[in-house]
Amino acid sequence: MDGANGEEFAVGCILAIETTLGDEFEGQIITYDRPSNILVLQEGATKAGTGRNLRLLKANYIKDFTLLGRGEDPLDLKKCYVDLPSIQAREEAALRQAEVEAERIGIGVTSEAQSIYDALSKTLPVYWDKTVIVVMKEVRVCSPYLPENVSGGTPAANERVKKVLELERKRLQVRSPGQF
C-alpha cells in the first residue's frame, strides 16, 4: 500500500480514511513520513480554540481512503518555531497535573470502587488508603463499599457518609443500569 499511495499523500490533501480496525475519520494531511510510514493528519477545519485534533497513523493500517479535496498546507511554515523550554515546561506541568489526578485513583481497586470514590469526592474530602476509602480522615469505607461497610468516625459523620454513599450508589445505578 505504501508505494502506490506515495503520490497521493501530498500535503494539504483532505482524505477520508477507514482503518483496518474499523475507525473512520477525515483529516487534512500535514505530512507523510516514508521511512516510518506514518501519516500525520489534522482533523477539524476551523482553527477554533486551541487547535484541532491530530492523528498520527501508521499507513499500513489504512484500509481505504478517499480524496475529498485539496487544501493549503496546514502548517504555516513561517510560524513553525519550536520553543523547547516552553514545551518542556508544558510537559512538566502536564505531568504534575496528571499526578494530582492520579492521586484520586486507587491502586488495585475495581472500577466500581473508583466510581464510588469519584462520586464521594465531589462533596466530601476523601483519599485512598490501599483499597479503603477514607472520608473526612475518620470514616472508612471498605470493600464492597456498601453502606454497611462504613465504619469509624463520629456517629454524625458516619451517618452522613452512609447517606451520601447510598445516594451515590443510587445515582450510579440510574446512570449506568446493570452495572451495579
Added chain:
Amino acid sequence: MNVQQAAAPRSSANGFGRRRVDRETGARMDNRTHPGKPSSANFGNSGLANGSKIGGVAGPSHDRLIYVLTYLVGQRVEVLVKNGSIISGIFHSANADKDFGVVLKMAQVIKDGSVKGQKPINDIVKRPQTMIIPSRELVQIFAKEASLNSDELMNGHPREKRKDLLIDSVISHSQQVEVERELGRWTPDEDDPACPELENIFDRTWNRNWDQFETNETLFGVKSTFNEELYTTKLERGPQMRELEIEASRIAREIEGEETHDPHLAEERGTNFHENFDLDEESRYSAVQREVDDGRYEENESSLLDAGNAEASGGSFGSVVGRSYSDVLSKKINSEASKKVNSEAQALSTFPSVDEDSQILADKDGHVSGSTDYASQPTSNSPAESSFMDDNNRLDKKKTKDQDVEKSLLNECIDRVASEQAQTSKSEDVHPSVHVKGLPPGATTYDPSSSVPGNKCPADDSSDSAISGKLSSASEAANPSLRPGSSTSSTSECVGAGSVSCGPGLSPSSSVGSLTSEKSTLNPNAKEFKLNPNAKSFTPSTSLRPHTPVDGSFYYASNMPAVPHMHGIPVGVGIGPSFGAQQPVVYNPQAAPMQSPQAYIHPNGPLYGQQMILGQPRPVYYMPTYPPEMPYKGRNF
C-alpha cells in the same frame, strides 16, 4: 518476549504492564537533541507544496513529522495499538527514525481491545505508569486539540500556571473519569427524504455547499443587507494583502506580548505581572478598577490599581497617587512633548462629563476654603484621576490627603518641569497666557476632573493652586498662572505648567516669586482666546492639531486646570470612541469657580459651542483633541 507481551494483555483482569522493547534506545528520541532542527527554517524549503510529494525527499517531510512530534510533547494523547486497545498518556518522546515507537508517561489503558464492548466493571484500576509502545504495536496516535504552533502554545500556557487557584472548570475537570455511556454515532432510522443534505452538511465541515442567505432569500424573499464594512475598517485586499496581514499580526503579537503592569492584562496574556503577588483574588478577579488608564502609563497602573483598592486608606492613597504622579510625570517627560500635548488635550476633552460638574463644584467649594485646601488639592487630584468615575466620597477623601505627599510631588514637579521647560514650551502650539491668572478658574473646575488618572502632580498642584489662586486673586498673579499649568499637568505641557504650578505648590501662600521663574514655559506671545458665541459645534472628523484656530484663537492651554488628563482617555468609560476624535475642551480659566462647571465639555458630545465660557472675557483655552497618530497602546477595561 513478544509472544509473552502479546499474551499478557489478553487477560482482561490486568491492564497493560510495562512493555519492554526489544531495542531499547530506539524508542527514545530525546527532544533535547534536536535543538536546531525544528526551530530552523528547514521547513521553508520543503518541497511539499501542494503538488505531488516526492517520496524520496525524506528530509522535509520527516522534518515536519519531527516538528509535529515535538509539539506533541507534554500533551495528552491516546495511542491505539494493534489489538484495539487504547492507551492514554502524556506524550513524552518518540523514535521516528526507523520504526515508530513512542513513550508515554502516566499512561493508562483506557479501552481494552481484547474485550469488546464496555469495560467490565471489575477491572482493576491500575496506577498510571510510563509505557513504551513499540512500533510494531503502534497503530495510531491521537491527540486532541493539539496546538501546532507557538501562538497556540502560548495561549495554552496561562492555564497551567495558576495552580493555586481552583476555578470551577478545574474542579469539575477532575471528574472526567465519571462513567459515561459510550457514544455512538447517530444514524438515521430510515432514510428521511426531508433531510437529504444531512450528509453533505456534516461530513465536510470545510466545504459546505449550503448558503443560508441564499436559502433565506429563495424561501422567504428576505434580502440580506449586511455590509461588513459598515462595522469595521475596510480591508484592502490586493497584492499587499499578505504583507498587511503579516504586519497586522505582528502588531497584534507585539501588543499582546508587551509587558504590562495591569494585572488583568498580564493574566490574560499569561505573563507575570511585575506587581507582587500580594494581589488577592478579589483584586485580581473581581474588584472593579477605578482608575482610568491607558497603556502608556503602565507604571501607574499598578499604583493606581493599588490606589483604587486602597480607597479607604486615604494616606496610603495619597502616597500612591504621589508616586503615580511622579511616575507619570517622568513618563510624560520621556515621551514626545507634542504627543503629550495631544494626549493632554485628549484627556481634557474626554475627561469632563456633565456628571463631573457637580463634583467639581463640590470640589471647588472645598477648594475655595483657601490655601489649606491647596495642600490637599494635589493629592485629591490624584485620587480623582485614578478613579475616573469620580464620586463625592473620593472628593472628600481627597481633601484629607497628605500634605507631605503633595509637597514632595511638587518638588518633583518642579524638578522635572525645570528640565523640560524648553522642550515643552516649544512643543506647545498654544500657550495659555499662564501668567495671567487665567487658568485657575477653569483649572479649578477641572480640578476634580483632573481625577483622570493620568494627571500627574502638576495637575494637582495646579488645581489646588488654581483654586487658591482664584481666591487670593491679587497677589497670586503668578500663582494662578502656575496653577493652571499644574492642572493641565496631564500633558508634557503640564510638565511645563506643572513646574509653574509646582512652584506655588511649595509655598502655597506666597509663591509668586517662584512662579515667575517658571513662566518661561508659557508662550508669552500667545494670543488670548476670544469667545465666539456663534461658533459651530465641533465635529471630530477633521484633523486634530489645533494649529488652525477654529474661531478666534484657541490656545492650547497648558495651564488647563484639572483638565482631565488623558491618561484615562482610552478608558472604556464610554469615552473610548472619542479617542480618535478631536474634541476641543474648553474651559474658562478665569471663570469663577461656580461658573466653571459649564466649562467642561462633554468629550463625546459636540457641545463645543455651549462650552464657551461664561461671561467673563477671560481667555478660554481649549485642549486640542487627541491626535490621531497617537497610538493607543494597551487596553483598558
